[in-house]
Amino acid sequence: EPEVTQTPSHQVTQMGQEVILRCVPISNHLYFYWYRQILGQKVEFLVSFYNNEISEKSEIFDDQFSVERPDGSNFTLKIRSTKLEDSAMYFCASSFSGVGTGELFFGEGSRLTVL
Amino acid sequence: RKEVEQDPGPFNVPEGATVAFNCTYSNSASQSFFWYRQDCRKEPKLLMSVYSSGNEDGRFTAQLNRASQYISLLIRDSKLSDSATYLCVVRISGSARQLTFGSGTQLTVLP
Numbered sequence: 001e002p003e004v005t006q007t008p009s010h011q012v013t014q015m016g017q018e019v020i021l022r023c024v025p026i027s028n029h030l031y032f033y034w035y036r037q038i039l040g041q042k043v044e045f046l047v048s049f050y051n052n053e054i055s056e057k058s059e060i061f062d063d064q065f066s067v068e069r070p071d072g073s074n075f076t077l078k079i080r081s082t083k084l085e086d087s088a089m090y091f092c093a094s095s096f097s098g099v100g101t102g103e104l105f106f107g108e109g110s111r112l113t114v115l
Numbered sequence: 116r117k118e119v120e121q122d123p124g125p126f127n128v129p130e131g132a133t134v135a136f137n138c139t140y141s142n143s144a145s146q147s148f149f150w151y152r153q154d155c156r157k158e159p160k161l162l163m164s165v166y167s168s169g170n171e172d173g174r175f176t177a178q179l180n181r182a183s184q185y186i187s188l189l190i191r192d193s194k195l196s197d198s199a200t201y202l203c204v205v206r207i208s209g210s211a212r213q214l215t216f217g218s219g220t221q222l223t224v225l226p
Binding site: 033041042043044045048056058089091103104106107108109 | 153156157158159160161202213214215216217218219
């Protein structure tokens with residue numbers, strides 16, 4: 001069964017460092033997303049991406065965040081200068097059609113710990 | 116007021132029990148509704164969409180009451196493998212590409 005894959009599974013970084021989280025969405029999917037979940041809290045939307053551009057972003061997705069699809073398979077989330085409060089599980093998701101169908105396929109997540 | 120509100124639980128039920136979860140949403144422009152399941156420290160997975168007429172998938176039944184802005188999930192004959200956190204998820208009109216998640220209701224099915 002096709003799946004969304006994410007790397008790394010866990011990253012520990014120092015405050016102020018840049019981090020890149022990588023995702024390989026399901027190959028025929030067209031819409032890509034990043035969500036995050038702080039430990040013990042709800043899943044929160046960060047950004048959606050379609051046709052090589054951001055289609056929506058939340059207030060969490062400020063200037064320290066950026067996304068990129070550098071080639072035909074990878075979808076990355078960059079955090080430029082990490083803060084302690086960026087510690088969370090970051091989930092990449094993809095869907096074939098827009099989110100109206102609800103069928104988002106999530107990766108297993110990248111756990112980011114900022115010290 | 117939270118956009119999507121759920122009873123956090125935990126619900127501890129014996130195997131074979133019937134359990135119901137409730138969810139309310141605040142934005143009347145909400146258009147699409149879903150239940151996701153999340154196992155401990157794992158990714159959310161779609162359990163079922165929720166349709167206005169109500170829908171059933173095996174032991175799972177979902178209901179939507181738009182007038183009361185209320186969604187429910189009923190699990191019959193619960194299994195040990197049903198132990199998870201159940202997330203109520205809403206797509207709000209004007210947010211075509213994002214889902215809004217509730218905090219989840221934790222279920223533990225006991226042998």
